[in-house]
Amino acid sequence: DTGVSQDPRHKITKRGQNVTFRCDPISEHNRLYWYRQTLGQGPEFLTYFQNEAQLEKSRLLSDRFSAERPKGSFSTLEIQRTEQGDSAMYLCASSLSGDSYNEQFFGPGTRLTVL
Amino acid sequence: AQSVTQPDIHITVSEGASLELRCNYSYGATPYLFWYVQSPGQGLQLLLKYFSGDTLVQGIKGFEAEFKRSQSSFNLRKPSVHWSDAAEYFCAVHMNRDDKIIFGKGTRLHILP
Numbered sequence: 001d002t003g004v005s006q007d008p009r010h011k012i013t014k015r016g017q018n019v020t021f022r023c024d025p026i027s028e029h030n031r032l033y034w035y036r037q038t039l040g041q042g043p044e045f046l047t048y049f050q051n052e053a054q055l056e057k058s059r060l061l062s063d064r065f066s067a068e069r070p071k072g073s074f075s076t077l078e079i080q081r082t083e084q085g086d087s088a089m090y091l092c093a094s095s096l097s098g099d100s101y102n103e104q105f106f107g108p109g110t111r112l113t114v115l
Numbered sequence: 116a117q118s119v120t121q122p123d124i125h126i127t128v129s130e131g132a133s134l135e136l137r138c139n140y141s142y143g144a145t146p147y148l149f150w151y152v153q154s155p156g157q158g159l160q161l162l163l164k165y166f167s168g169d170t171l172v173q174g175i176k177g178f179e180a181e182f183k184r185s186q187s188s189f190n191l192r193k194p195s196v197h198w199s200d201a202a203e204y205f206c207a208v209h210m211n212r213d214d215k216i217i218f219g220k221g222t223r224l225h226i227l228p
Contacts, residue, residue, distance in 0.1 A: 106151075108156070
């Protein structure tokens, strides 16, 4: 296993279109996180899963955003009716929840450009 | 609410010079503290972390950071920078071990030859 992978790496879309991103975590990791990073900012938390359950959603995650992790492995993040303000890097991270601290490992991100 | 402040948006140093990147956090208790590095087109890489104990922590690539409780600071240092250190550096806090990470806005490091 080479780490967290994300697909696609880049996505250009027109305003109003729907887009879906995929994240494959490190195989034994039960926690999966989504963050968004806009230009000149640090990553901001969007949501996270423990196994299949979505445990927390940020207020940044508007109704147009939906995330799933149906089998507790890979996750998808869908944005409906994209807006120019959605242009950002979407980062996925995974970790193994346990008794001790477990590092969140980040994927390379999906860069979304909304025209 | 907890927050992380990195007061320097850009820093430029000459290759071989020493480096210090500043970070202050706001939180009632001592959170877990981190420094990440992000190179263009790359994901975030953890440089070092502080949980408790010795306030001077060593990381990868020759970086170290010092936790100062009285100043709520966690500054990153390197005695001699290399051109390959040019990247964006993020200070971050983590309230609970499984919770979300809160990042600062980042400091972009430029290296002069």
